[in-house]
Amino acid sequence: IATIALYNSNWTIKARVVTKSAIRTWSNNRGSGSLFNVTFLDSTGEIRATGFNQAVDRLYDVLQVGRVFFVTKARVELAKRKFSNVNNDYELHLEQNTSIEPCLDDADVPVIKFDFVKIDQLLTTEKDSSCDVIGVVVDCSEVSEIATKSTNRAAKKRELTIADDSGYSVRVTLWGETAEKYSEAGYPVIAFKGVKVGDFGGRSLTMLTSSLMYVNLDHADTAELRDWFDNTGKHRDFTAHTSSTSSSHYSFDHGDQRDLSQIRDATRGMSETTSNYSVRAMIMDIKAKPLAYPACRSPGCSKKVVEISDGRWLCEKCNTSHSSPDYRYTLHILIGDATGTMLFQAFDDVGKVILGMSANAVIAMREANNYQGTDNALSRATKRTWNFVCRTRNEAYDGEPRLRYEITRAEPIDFLEEAQELKKYVQSDWAA
Numbered sequence: 001i002a003t004i005a006l007y008n009s010n011w012t013i014k015a016r017v018v019t020k021s022a023i024r025t026w027s028n029n030r031g032s033g034s035l036f037n038v039t040f041l042d043s044t045g046e047i048r049a050t051g052f053n054q055a056v057d058r059l060y061d062v063l064q065v066g067r068v069f070f071v072t073k074a075r076v077e078l079a080k081r082k083f084s085n086v087n088n089d090y091e092l093h094l095e096q097n098t099s100i101e102p103c104l105d106d107a108d109v110p111v112i113k114f115d116f117v118k119i120d121q122l123l124t125t126e127k128d129s130s131c132d133v134i135g136v137v138v139d140c141s142e143v144s145e146i147a148t149k150s151t152n153r154a155a156k157k158r159e160l161t162i163a164d165d166s167g168y169s170v171r172v173t174l175w176g177e178t179a180e181k182y183s184e185a186g187y188p189v190i191a192f193k194g195v196k197v198g199d200f201g202g203r204s205l206t207m208l209t210s211s212l213m214y215v216n217l218d219h220a221d222t223a224e225l226r227d228w229f230d231n232t233g234k235h236r237d238f239t240a241h242t243s244s245t246s247s248s249h250y251s252f253d254h255g256d257q258r259d260l261s262q263i264r265d266a267t268r269g270m271s272e273t274t275s276n277y278s279v280r281a282m283i284m285d286i287k288a289k290p291l292a293y294p295a296c297r298s299p300g301c302s303k304k305v306v307e308i309s310d311g312r313w314l315c316e317k318c319n320t321s322h323s324s325p326d327y328r329y330t331l332h333i334l335i336g337d338a339t340g341t342m343l344f345q346a347f348d349d350v351g352k353v354i355l356g357m358s359a360n361a362v363i364a365m366r367e368a369n370n371y372q373g374t375d376n377a378l379s380r381a382t383k384r385t386w387n388f389v390c391r392t393r394n395e396a397y398d399g400e401p402r403l404r405y406e407i408t409r410a411e412p413i414d415f416l417e418e419a420q421e422l423k424k425y426v427q428s429d430w431a432a
Contacts, residue, residue, distance in 0.1 A: 002044035004076055004090055012072040015040035015047075016109045019210055020065050023056055037210070038063050039086055040071065042109055048086040049074060051094035059094055068106035074098045085130030085194040085210055087115070112214075114193060116221060120166035120239075122203040124356040124412075133205065134191040134221050135162030136229045138169060138238065143179055156180050161240075162190060165228045167360045169238035172205040178213065187229060188215050189222045235323065237297050239358060252387040252411050253278045254421050261339035267392045267403055275392045280413075281335040282385045283354065286378045290332075291366075292351075292359035294325030302328055302348075327359040333407065335388070344390065346407040353410045354381050387411040 001013055019039040026033060034056045038049050049071075051059050063069070074092040084091065094100075114132045117125060125131055139161035145154050158179035163169040172192060174182060184190075193212040195205040207213065216222060225233075257278045258266070267275060295302045296315035305313040305325050312321040329351025333344050352358060355377055365373040389409035395402050 001040065001042050001047050001088070004047060004092075006076055006078070006090065008076070009073070012070055013040065013042060013047075014068065014070055014103055014109060015042045016068045016106065016111065017041075017063050017065050018046070018112055019212060020063060021209060023060060036060055039210070040069075040092075041113055045088060046086055046113065047088045047090065047092060048079065048084045049092035049094055054096060055094040055098070058096075059098075059100055062100055066111070068103040068109050070099070070101040070103050072099045085196065085208060112193070112212075114191060114219075114221075116191075118166045118357075119162070119164045119168040119170050120352070120358045120361060121356055122168075122170060122197060122205075123352050125197050125203075127197055127199050129197050130194045130208075130211075131197060131205075132191070132193045133162070133164075133170070133172075133195065134189065134219075134225065135164045135170070136187050136189050136225055136233065137161070137184065138163050138187065140182070140184075158182055160190070163233065163238045164225060165233065167236070167239055167358050169240050170203060170205055172207065174207050174213075178207060184215055187234065189217075189225050189229075190215050191217045191219065191222065237326070239326070239360075251409070252389055259339045260335070260337050260342050263342065263390075263392070263405075264340075267405075276408075277390055277392075279335075279337070279388050279390055280385065281337045281388060283333055283382050284336045284341055285334040286354075286381060287332040287334075288374070288378065290330055291374075292327040292329050292363055295328040296320070297322045297324075297326045302326075327363045329355075329359045335407075342405060344388075344405045344407045346410075350407050350410050354386070356380070385413060387413055 001015060004011060004013070017038050018041045019037075021037045023034050023036050026035075033053045035050055035052045036056055038051075040047050040049060071092075074094050076090050077093060079086070079089055079091040114134070116134050117131045119133060119135060122131075122133075137160050141159040143156055143158050145156055156176055156179045158174045160172045160174065160182075161169050162172055172195065191214040192205065192207065193214075195207055195211050198204045198206055257280060260279065260281065263277065263279065266277075294305050294307075294313060296305050296318055298315065298318045298320055301315060301318050303315055303317045305315045305322065308314045308321065312323060313325045314321045328348040329346065330348075331346040331351050331354075333346050333354075334341055335344060336342075346354070348359065355362065357377065362374055362377055365371075365377070387410075388407050389411075390405065390407050393404045393406065395404055
């Protein structure tokens with residue numbers, strides 16, 4: 001499958017059918033018809049195939065999920081990513097001369113292939129993309145009914161909350177028959193393939209018609225999560241995805257974008273308490289110490305905790321102790337642009353976005369003496385350019401005024417949006 005490309009019709013693949021849609025029909029001013037989709041998988045990758053009209057009649061009953069076939073003489077086209085969650089730049093159209101032959105020798109063809117994303121890494125996974133995740137179900141809602149926006153028809157839904165050993169949890173929405181038939185008890189491990197990443201109320205996941213769900217799958221990751229949860233995971237709290245970037249209510253504003261020299265000039269001798277602004281800059285360096293502090297796990301509290309004699313951690317504000325702290329980022333980040341460099345602080349929400357993992361995960365590597373892992377995490381975060389929302393605070397320290405520069409939000413650069421902004425400039429009076 002990995003060798004399939006445009007303008008190359010001399011190929012045959014030996015692949016397993018891993019998904020097959022129901023037959024769908026359409027009718028519009030140009031006519032009517034029917035179609036279905038299948039996903040083929042081999043050891044090199046997967047590809048989506050679509051059959052229309054006569055291909056539906058000829059091939060729908062032949063292509064059975066789980067069976068292996070020799071496929072040839074299908075037309076190769078660029079994938080329409082809007083309609084597909086399959087990780088391939090191409091897709092196949094099953095035509096009248098497409099050959100589909102059963103293959104009985106299927107031992108070398110995988111049954112399913114996953115590319116799992118850790119739940120804490122969903123912060124840096126692109127919205128509306130699809131991904132594979134695996135986690136332990138820690139909460140399950142009742143089935144509810146809502147009216148869909150597109151058709152205004154009633155639809156059944158159920159929300160699962162899954163968690164993994166990154167210390168994060170995320171909501172996964174099941175729809176229709178899948179939602180109604182879900183009846184797993186306890187804390188099953190579920191693997192999801194091809195779920196859609198959303199940002200409603202923070203990062204969330206949604207099953208599509210092409211998504212797959214496997215309960216307690218016979219897989220190494222399932223066994224690993226099962227062992228982790230039964231021994232340690234079930235005794236801890238999880239961090240929910242409540243925001244895709246940070247808690248700041250300001251967003252990057254092109255109209256208020258400044259370079260670092262302008263920030264230095266504007267804040268020199270500033271009299272107001274706080275100033276907010278936007279800046280595009282590259283992360284030049286992240287100081288290795290301090291990276292994070294041990295925080296209270298109580299909801300709504302993020303105060304620093306101290307380790308006490310019995311190995312527990314005490315929060316003096318809440319007057320409660322915990323078996324382990326919830327580490328939260330407190331970063332010192334050197335950012336730079338064409339006008340110079342400046343040192344900023346950043347806290348937990350921004351740190352998760354920039355490093356792509358929780359502070360708990362970074363500290364766990366450090367405590368396991370995996371200093372190379374910590375260094376790699378910091379190195380991956382540097383030399384990347386972001387749209388930052390920042391603020392400067394005028395504070396008093398030992399009776400003396402002091403400016404503190406802080407990053408309150410970090411947004412990956414949206415190149416389509418940037419191109420649209422440049423178009424506005426080119427068409428404006430400024431460019432005339």
